[in-house]
Amino acid sequence: MSPKPCGHVYVVDDNRDIRFYLTDLLRQMGHSVECFDSAKSFLAHSLDIFPAVLVLDVRMPQMSGIELQRELRALGRHIPIIFISGESHSEDIILAMKGQPIEFLLKPFQFPRLMEAIEKGLVLDGIHREQRFRKTDIHRKWTALSARERDVFVLMLDGLTNKGISERLGILPDTAKKHRANVLQKMETTDLAQLVALCKGVDVKTLG
Template identity: 40%
Template sequence: MTKVGHVYLIDDDESMRLSLTRMLRELGYLVEDYASASVFLEKSVPVSPAVILLDMQMPDMTGLDLQEALLKLGRKTPIVFVSGQSHPHQIVQGLKKGALDFLFKPFNLEELLKAVADAVDFDSRQLRRVSLDVETKRDYEKLTPREREVCAWLVKGLLNKDIAVKLGTTDATIKVHKARVMEKMHAESLQTLVKKYLESDLENHPLTV
């Protein structure tokens, strides 16, 4: 069974690192293990889809400290915290800042594998969303200024004749612009166009503002 997924394992407990690394590799995951958060920050290269399996309590830098540092760097790899002893406020803080799960040592193996698989799946979906967003913005930038105006009014639900009045032109002209907008934006329906426009926040795109 081959998994497409990367696991960054960060734990100062060497025996824990070795056993988890061996087991996850046997399941097909690509595993990089680190003895400390600072070494991870210094040496790791971001890849997707991936998960960070992160010990909460470490001597040089806590799991929460690393989570904070990654947020500042804009790295969005999902985190699953693993801890032998954590205070409730640490758990709450970690989850509030976007951690996907929190496991306590000694943890149930099935629970760990589910958390890892769910996080890798989450990161895959996150990566797809980013790719689609880039694609949508690239398509939007191919529209002419007038087509972008028509696009904005279509998203607001106006009919061709209403847009024609707004832009001081004819219904037939708007039909042509609309057809070009739909083609360039790869939208087979108005619903798809609206979804793409809103999800990529095109209203606040530099070419729109």
């Protein structure tokens, strides 16, 4: 059996008792915990720790959990969210679920359900973080390509041969071959299979 993932858990809830209760239990389970009594406090003071998950109350003064969810998306922080709520209406749940949280738990919820959601969120955050790092690395290499090499790069990933690339771009096959070699060198790969593996899951059309 693989060990359960441990990580950082943010708890944002205006109820002091909930914060105290969850902090105590989560630390017993091996997680580091950071609590905030409002969404604005979280935005102002939270550190970007990895891997992490956000346990977020839906209804809070000044800024709701749903509003915080939207703000985090706008800021490019894609931390997995677990909503908790004591008195949400159906429209609250619908709005919250549009942001694709890990879970939506109604108070009083069972702690094992929360732990299951947290473990899922930590694993997901690890996967997403690795994907973002990989895309950043690919983009760094991609910026070294010339405009023509970028065209060749996309066509290589589409499976075109040197002849196919030359016909598509209106260049000589030998020129296509040279561009292809430059792409492999600058992308720090040895062959097409390695290049395809490097870019798997990344929309290369968004690199520019």
